[in-house]
Each structure stands twice: as structure tokens, then as C-alpha cells.
Amino acid sequence: MRLSRYFLPLLKETPKEAEIISHQLMLRAGMIKQQAAGSYSWLPLGFKVLNKVIRIVEEEQNRSGAVQLLMPTVQSADLWRESGRYDDYGKEMLRIQDRHERDMLFGPTNEEMITDIFRTYVSSYKDLPLNLYHIQWKFRDEVRPRFGTMRSREFLMKDAYSFDLDEAGAKRAFQRMFVAYLRTFYRMGLTGIPMRADAGPIGGDMSYEFHVLAETGESGVFLDSDLASKPVPPIDTDFSGDLSPIFDDWTSLFAATDEMTDEATFRASVSGNKQLAARGIEVGHIFYFGTKYSEPMGAKVTGPDGKDVVVHMGSYGIGPTRLVPAIIEASHDENGIVWPVSVAPFEAVVINLKVGDGQSDAASQRLYDELGRAGIDVLLDDRDQGAGGKFATADLIGIPYQLIVGPRGLKDGQVEIKHRKSGERETLSLEAAVGRLAALIVPQRRDTV
Numbered sequence: 001m002r003l004s005r006y007f008l009p010l011l012k013e014t015p016k017e018a019e020i021i022s023h024q025l026m027l028r029a030g031m032i033k034q035q036a037a038g039s040y041s042w043l044p045l046g047f048k049v050l051n052k053v054i055r056i057v058e059e060e061q062n063r064s065g066a067v068q069l070l071m072p073t074v075q076s077a078d079l080w081r082e083s084g085r086y087d088d089y090g091k092e093m094l095r096i097q098d099r100h101e102r103d104m105l106f107g108p109t110n111e112e113m114i115t116d117i118f119r120t121y122v123s124s125y126k127d128l129p130l131n132l133y134h135i136q137w138k139f140r141d142e143v144r145p146r147f148g149t150m151r152s153r154e155f156l157m158k159d160a161y162s163f164d165l166d167e168a169g170a171k172r173a174f175q176r177m178f179v180a181y182l183r184t185f186y187r188m189g190l191t192g193i194p195m196r197a198d199a200g201p202i203g204g205d206m207s208y209e210f211h212v213l214a215e216t217g218e219s220g221v222f223l224d225s226d227l228a229s230k231p232v233p234p235i236d237t238d239f240s241g242d243l244s245p246i247f248d249d250w251t252s253l254f255a256a257t258d259e260m261t262d263e264a265t266f267r268a269s270v271s272g273n274k275q276l277a278a279r280g281i282e283v284g285h286i287f288y289f290g291t292k293y294s295e296p297m298g299a300k301v302t303g304p305d306g307k308d309v310v311v312h313m314g315s316y317g318i319g320p321t322r323l324v325p326a327i328i329e330a331s332h333d334e335n336g337i338v339w340p341v342s343v344a345p346f347e348a349v350v351i352n353l354k355v356g357d358g359q360s361d362a363a364s365q366r367l368y369d370e371l372g373r374a375g376i377d378v379l380l381d382d383r384d385q386g387a388g389g390k391f392a393t394a395d396l397i398g399i400p401y402q403l404i405v406g407p408r409g410l411k412d413g414q415v416e417i418k419h420r421k422s423g424e425r426e427t428l429s430l431e432a433a434v435g436r437l438a439a440l441i442v443p444q445r446r447d448t449v
Helices: 021-028 044-064 077-083 111-121 167-187 225-229 244-251 263-269 320-330 358-373 387-397 430-445
Strands: 032-036 039-042 074-076 094-097 103-106 130-139 154-164 192-196 207-213 219-224 255-257 275-290 300-302 308-310 312-318 348-352 378-381 401-405 414-419 425-429
Touching: 021 032, 021 320, 039 044, 044 130, 044 154, 044 167, 044 320, 074 077, 077 103, 077 111, 111 130, 111 154, 111 312, 130 167, 154 167, 154 320, 167 192, 167 207, 167 244, 167 275, 167 312, 192 219, 192 244, 192 255, 192 275, 207 219, 207 320, 219 225, 225 275, 263 275, 275 320, 348 358, 348 387, 358 378, 358 401, 358 430, 378 387, 401 430, 414 430, 425 430
Parallel strands: 348 378, 348 401
Antiparallel strands: 032 039, 074 103, 094 103, 130 154, 154 312, 192 207, 207 275, 219 255, 219 275, 275 312, 300 308, 401 414, 414 425
């Protein structure tokens, strides 16, 4: 992509309404535009990042054995009346009527609809276990939407729903999602810390939130520091096997939000040199709720003994539109965003320092073409403007590697690579640049680990 042809509406000043750094940088970097309170358009740069986040989520859900579908955003109120949630949900639910005066709603979640799909088509225990997921826009009418897409009214959600014959099967489904979430966040360059969460009125102990550590996090978190550097399960993990050793290993270490524990309990539970008190951003939640929806909605299967059994269910959420600002909160500096390679809008940018100079134009075009052929997601800054503005743009939008091409270096057949994260610079030959960038970028994609 040539920047001269791209739609990148950068802002020089930070909008007053942006309270946190991710919201400020997403607006300044031309990633999003607010359309109404808690409602945003995703502009090309932001949409490109969002799609990379979605791809990773899909790959790890599919690897775990979940099956993707797509459900409508507008739902019938009748399904919610069956479960008993229509009147209980409160004002966060956007209730509407169609032209025939039928009660409808803009879905805040999909437990009822997925249960209806299941009960329509699945009737035997032989079809279990089953986990169905989709990635779809949701709407919750927050009293005070804030922090950009971190807490918006309209948001994109990956919600998965598992169906099992009994609680033991549901626990295995829960552990599959637990492992899939560890891998998902790691692949985005994040450390997702699982923390026991409040199960609410349903009870039980199968409820975990995943938090990303960030100074600007909404929640106070307390954890054993070993969790922050613990290796995630590898790509060849057998999701059809026994995952309880992995689950038990991760959950044996102390980790809780300030809503679930107090500092005194934390200090007494974790040895002094491993105590980590920090801030966290919730990026995922996995939850077992048994027969809460299957019982009232009649989601049953015929068991091995020929008798009907009400299935046990769980739900598993990740918010891609929340993950993007969470990544920025965890990875930025005073100059802008610092994207991990795996979710960066572009992996490298070729910066032509002197547009109109024949040698610079030719070398920049050559490198841009060769990087493209090498499978690198590359941007060419071919705008006719000063070097300072080009460097500022590259830093602001957070492209991991800058390949700098100018007349001075080309005299000696050289170009320069700048590492966005560290600021390190390398000078190397024109011929070696593409190979060097590929060697830097490919391992950081985290798609084979």
C-alpha cells in the first residue's frame, strides 16, 4: 500500500474527550471516528488491526475444536422471555419493535439464540461435545460509555457456547477454552493472566477473567509474578486430550482482582519476591453456567440410557474491539503506538526521504516490491513531505520496522532499519535489507508457536 493513496486522517492535537492513552492514540492515528456516544467507525488503519486480531481469535478457536457460525444482531424478545431474562436484563438492552409491533431487541449477548439453535438440531448425546462460536456486533446501552472502544455501547464480540452431557464434560470444554485463551492473547503479543472471577448467583468455581497488565488498567490485580512469564501451551497441544494438568498448573498460582481478594490475603499467599501488585484490563471471560438456559428452554438430548438429559452449557467471550485499545495501553511510548508484529497494521514501512530523486524513488520502489514478494505486509511512504513528518507518522501509527531510504545512504549502497520498539538503528546494504527484515519479522508473527 502506498501512503499517498491511503486514507489516514491523522490528528495533530489530542481530542479533549479522550481520557486514556489508547483512545487518544486511536483518534490521533486515524484508526477510529466517533459517530455517537459509545459508537465508532473503524477507519482503514484501525480496521486492518481489528481484522488481524479477529484472525488470531478465529485460528485459536478453530484449533480448540470450536465451530464458527453467525447469528443475527436483532433477536426476538420471545426467546428472552423463555429464559426469563427479558424483563430482568434492565435498561442496557435496546428494545425495539418491528412494523408488525413484534417485540425485538438488539442483542447484547446470544445465550438464548444459540440454545434455540441447539435444541432445534441436536437430539443425541452422540453429537456432544459441541462448541459453537461467532464474532458479531453487540449493543449494550451503557449509562456512561467511555475510553473509546474500550467501553463502548456498540462492540464486536467473540462469544462461544459449549454443550455437554454433564458437568464433567462441561469442565473439559471449559479447560479447552482456558488453554485457547492463553494462546490467543500470547499470539497478540500480550500476557493474558487468568484470574478467578465471581460466579454470581449461579455458583460454582468455573469462572475466570483474563487480564492484560497495563498501568492504565481499570482493575487492581494481585498475582504471583511467575504468571507473567509462564510459557503458554504450544501449537501442537492436543485439545482432544486431558488438559487438566495445564489448567491446574496455571490456576495453582495466586491471581485475583481487587474485587475478589484484598491485599492482606495476597501478601499472606505469595512469597515476597514473587508478589506483583499491578493494574489490569479485562480482555476475556470464560464461564460455566450449567443448565441456566437449557433447563427453561428445553435443550435436551437422549442419553446413553435412552432418557432425556438437560445439557450443561458454558460461555466464553473475547472482545476484539476492546482488545485493540488494550494492546495499545500495554504497548506505547511518548511518540505513539508500538504494535506487536502479529497485529500491526503493516509490518514494515519503506520511508522514501526524497521523493522525486530518481535514485531514491527507484530504490524505494524496489524494496517495496521485494518486501511484498517476500510476504511482508508493507507500506510505502511516498508522500512529498519532509523527513520529520514521515518519521513522526511512522512512530505514531506504530509500524514495527522502518526501512529508511535516502540519497546520502544510497551513495554507498546503504539503507537504514529502525526498530520501533527499541529505537535501535541498523545500517546495511540495499541487497541485505529485505532478508534482514524478514528474519526480524517472521518469528514475531507467533503463528507457528
